[in-house]
Amino acid sequence: xxxxxxxxxxxxxxxxxxxxxxxxxxxxxxxxxxxxxxxxxxxxxxxxxxxxxxxxxxxxxxxxxxxxxxxxxxxxxxxxxxxxxxxxxxxxxxxxxxxxxxxxxxxxxxxxxxxxxxxxxxxxxxxxxxxxxxxxxxxxxxxxxxxxxxxxxxxxxxxxxxxxxxxxxxxxxxxxxxxxxxxxxxxxxxxxxxxxxxxxxxxxxxxxxxxxxxxxxxxxxxxxxxxxxxxxxxxxxxxxxxxxxxxxxxxxxxxxxxxxxxxxxxxxxxxxxxxxxxxxxxxxxxxxxxxxxxxxxxxxxxxxxxxxxxxxxxxxxxxxxxxxxxxxxxxxxxxxxxxxxxxxxxxxxxxxxxxxxxxxxxxxxxxxxxxxxxxxxxxxxxxxxxxxxxxxxxxxxxxxxxxxxxxxxxxxxxxxxxxxxxx
RNA sequence: GUGGCUGUAGCUCAAGUGGCAGAGCACCUGACUGUGGAUCAGGAUGUUGUGGGUUCAAGUCCCAUCAGCCACCCCA
Numbered sequence: 001x002x003x004x005x006x007x008x009x010x011x012x013x014x015x016x017x018x019x020x021x022x023x024x025x026x027x028x029x030x031x032x033x034x035x036x037x038x039x040x041x042x043x044x045x046x047x048x049x050x051x052x053x054x055x056x057x058x059x060x061x062x063x064x065x066x067x068x069x070x071x072x073x074x075x076x077x078x079x080x081x082x083x084x085x086x087x088x089x090x091x092x093x094x095x096x097x098x099x100x101x102x103x104x105x106x107x108x109x110x111x112x113x114x115x116x117x118x119x120x121x122x123x124x125x126x127x128x129x130x131x132x133x134x135x136x137x138x139x140x141x142x143x144x145x146x147x148x149x150x151x152x153x154x155x156x157x158x159x160x161x162x163x164x165x166x167x168x169x170x171x172x173x174x175x176x177x178x179x180x181x182x183x184x185x186x187x188x189x190x191x192x193x194x195x196x197x198x199x200x201x202x203x204x205x206x207x208x209x210x211x212x213x214x215x216x217x218x219x220x221x222x223x224x225x226x227x228x229x230x231x232x233x234x235x236x237x238x239x240x241x242x243x244x245x246x247x248x249x250x251x252x253x254x255x256x257x258x259x260x261x262x263x264x265x266x267x268x269x270x271x272x273x274x275x276x277x278x279x280x281x282x283x284x285x286x287x288x289x290x291x292x293x294x295x296x297x298x299x300x301x302x303x304x305x306x307x308x309x310x311x312x313x314x315x316x317x318x319x320x321x322x323x324x325x326x327x328x329x330x331x332x333x334x335x336x337x338x339x340x341x342x343x344x345x346x347x348x349x350x351x352x353x354x355x356x357x358x359x360x361x362x363x364x365x366x367x368x369x370x371x372x373x374x375x376x377x378x379x380x381x382x383x384x385x386x387x388x389x390x391x392x393x394x395x396x397x398x399x400x401x402x403x404x405x406x407x408x409x410x411x412x413x414x415x416x417x418x419x420x421x422x423x
Numbered sequence: 424g425u426g427g428c429u430g431u432a433g434c435u436c437a438a439g440u441g442g443c444a445g446a447g448c449a450c451c452u453g454a455c456u457g458u459g460g461a462u463c464a465g466g467a468u469g470u471u472g473u474g475g476g477u478u479c480a481a482g483u484c485c486c487a488u489c490a491g492c493c494a495c496c497c498c499a
Contacts, residue, residue, distance in 0.1 A: 308499025
């Protein structure tokens with residue numbers, strides 16, 4: 001009765017074994033890329049006091065998109081909408097004992113009270129990776145290289161996905177040069193961000209609305225088309241040189257229109273997108289200057305990025321790069337000949353587990369056809385059967401499900417035969 | 424939070440202007456009482472997302488609500 005099943009919470013996902021296998025696979029790829037560059041795994045609580053986000057309480061992320069509720073004692077608890085404040089606290093607490101630069105990564109669930117859409121849910125998983133305590137373009141390049149390493153690792157080519165890079169300081173200078181006052185930068189950044197969302201005429205209207213002259217608009221247009229603008233930024237020149245040495249250059253592209261919404265980015269910013277622009281950003285990050293000041297520590301600079309689990313999965317699906325994952329750990333199923341031989345089957349299963357092969361049993365007597373069908377469906381590769389004939393001859397019937405071949409294997413040889421079939 | 428599209432069996436979808444709710448795949452049983460994917464023969468399946476309303480009659484029209492999707496917002 002489908003209508004009687006209680007609905008899951010809006011914007012959450014059930015992870016059936018097939019989906020869980022994908023999530024775990026992603027997690028393993030993230031781990032591999034993080035560890036390849038010497039990053040250590042960490043995590044914080046999923047529940048945090050609302051006060052942790054107080055410094056950002058004016059921002060939409062916390063004010064409107066966080067799950068906040070009172071606990072039984074009346075304190076306001078937040079389901080973490082992001083990891084950065086937690087990271088800031090953890091760094092601040094050990095600021096005097098940590099070996100800087102700190103290189104940490106994490107993968108876990110986050111919650112945001114948003115309207116669910118494709119690639120966006122209310123409960124999602126996110127990879128966070130940061131280098132803290134260093135302020136150099138080469139550090140920025142390393143983070144971009146970790147991202148590129150991941151993209152390469154999961155089989156996405158530079159022609160399919162690109163990490164687009166820009167620099168906030170460069171943009172500030174450029175805006176200065178066309179006479180945009182510092183207090184209007186934010187509005188202009190917004191304008192830049194909407195470049196693709198508005199029609200050219202609507203875009204110009206919006207530009208006029210925020211007070212840009214015709215000359216400034218054309219200057220801005222020129223700026224946004226300047227693919228070599230990065231050559232004017234020493235930071236970006238060094239960034240791209242370092243990326244080259246880190247074998248990430250082919251995935252990187254300078255893009256003057258990349259701004260990133262978050263206010264706390266101060267230098268290099270980057271985001272990965274699929275080449276056809278079909279999806280939202282795959283990952284996003286950049287350099288920030290004042291990580292722990294908000295939670296009471298001395299300011300420390302850092303650079304990092306976050307990657308959600310949903311968009312990358314959509315991109316991998318589109319390009320057919322999700323591997324065929326078999327969520328079934330047991331490659332061996334021991335069938336039950338009949339009720340009298342059920343415990344013989346159980347003993348055999350125990351023996352095979354002792355060999356080191358994950359093994360499932362059929363936990364009740366049933367027609368053999370049903371049991372073989374079950375073995376096939378759950379993804380087992382081999383079925384073992386112990387009937388009266390086998391017991392009399394001290395053998396085991398071993399059936400290879402993919403070749404349909406069945407052999408009678410003497411018990412002493414079972415281990416080596418299975419090793420060949422299953423490993 | 425704003426606006427729009429959609430919702431029929433486990434899945435993909437049918438059911439002119441309201442008139443008995445269907446097909447393919449999947450599933451179950453058997454042919455095959457020591458063997459899975461093929462074949463054949465049978466079989467089960469829905470309060471048409473939910474709750475109201477209009478009507479002799481609602482999957483179909485109206486209202487509300489929930490969910491998914493799209494745009495905005497924001498962002499992973």
